[in-house]
Amino acid sequence: MARKSGSHSDITGPRIRAAAERLIARQGFAAVSMRQIAAEVGVQAGALYLYTPDKQTLLFDLMREHMEGVLAAWEAVDKPADPLGRLQAFTLFHIRYHLDRPDAVFISYMELRNLDPGNYEIIAGLRGAYEDALEDILRQGGETGDFRVPDVSLAAKAVIAMLNGVNTWYREGGRLSRDRVERIYWNMVRRAVGA
Amino acid sequence: MARKSGSHSDITGPRIRAAAERLIARQGFAAVSMRQIAAEVGVQAGALYLYTPDKQTLLFDLMREHMEGVLAAWEAVDKPADPLGRLQAFTLFHIRYHLDRPDAVFISYMELRNLDPGNYEIIAGLRGAYEDALEDILRQGGETGDFRVPDVSLAAKAVIAMLNGVNTWYREGGRLSRDRVERIYWNMVRRAVGA
DNA sequence: GTCTATACTAAGATAGAC
């Protein structure tokens, strides 16, 4: 495709999103200024408004893309038919996908309260859809007798909270390898649901 | 004690902290202005500086008081000698204490990144001390054979993350009573550590 | 102890030149 000289729209857009993601994850949405994001990209603040109508939309787009990405990636996972296998697939998928995207995860988790009401509803809906995927597995396993979960909704919330915790402390090259962390957590998840 | 007419230092101070806690929990530290806190209390913004040297110290004091409160309260709990009883006591204590203070919990969890480095170290140390208390229980139970935890540090983090999750969704008067939630979570914790 | 007034800084967003 031909490109006008001096035009960088195909590269600046993604760079703005990447810079915003990094900065918001570290400092929080309200504490990050548009000037700061612009400086990180190497443009002036005004130039950002060629790529987003306002700061709120920038945050919303980051969160929506992340949540849609999680859902699409889980859809694409090759899933065993039996509940235990599915739960293991979910556990390993969740840990890996989230450890690969710490900034996006952190934002989608911490900045919910900075979304406008309409945007909040949409993101909350996407989060609910992801939780539903886990609930379905737990319900299926309850019916087959593979799991013993007195309350499917609570168990799903507990498992996701436990797995999300990994992101708060795991550091590449630390005491434990990813594989080891995954095994230990899978062991705890399995036992927590009475498998 | 004699009090000057028009003096409200004994009441305004706590009211400022209460208002700051409420507002910061809902909107985030960076998004809350000193004017907003003052308006909530019914004074002018300048008057806040009679009670705190600056906004950062106000945040730090809220977090320090909360963390010290958690530690002191856990110290004061009547604890069984056996690991299983201790773990149950910890689980029920954690859920109850945290559900009673949702705003303080939320802040101590979400606003770590808004602390100045020196203040961060202090709060992180207090958090570590609380986690240590749980690690001690798990280690003891591992030695007696009551629990099967391949990694005490990971298990402690997993349990605390799971329990913290309750605060994100529990609402008084909702589908489940506190007692029922406590029982279900205790069941999951117990199984997760192989008891 | 609190208020009014304000100094100072920085924010989000826009207009118009290039």
Next chain:
DNA sequence: GTCTATCTTAGTATAGAC
């Protein structure tokens, strides 16, 4: 597509009156 310059609003914090 980007920059410079700027409008408008709002923030933290302080000074001095009462």
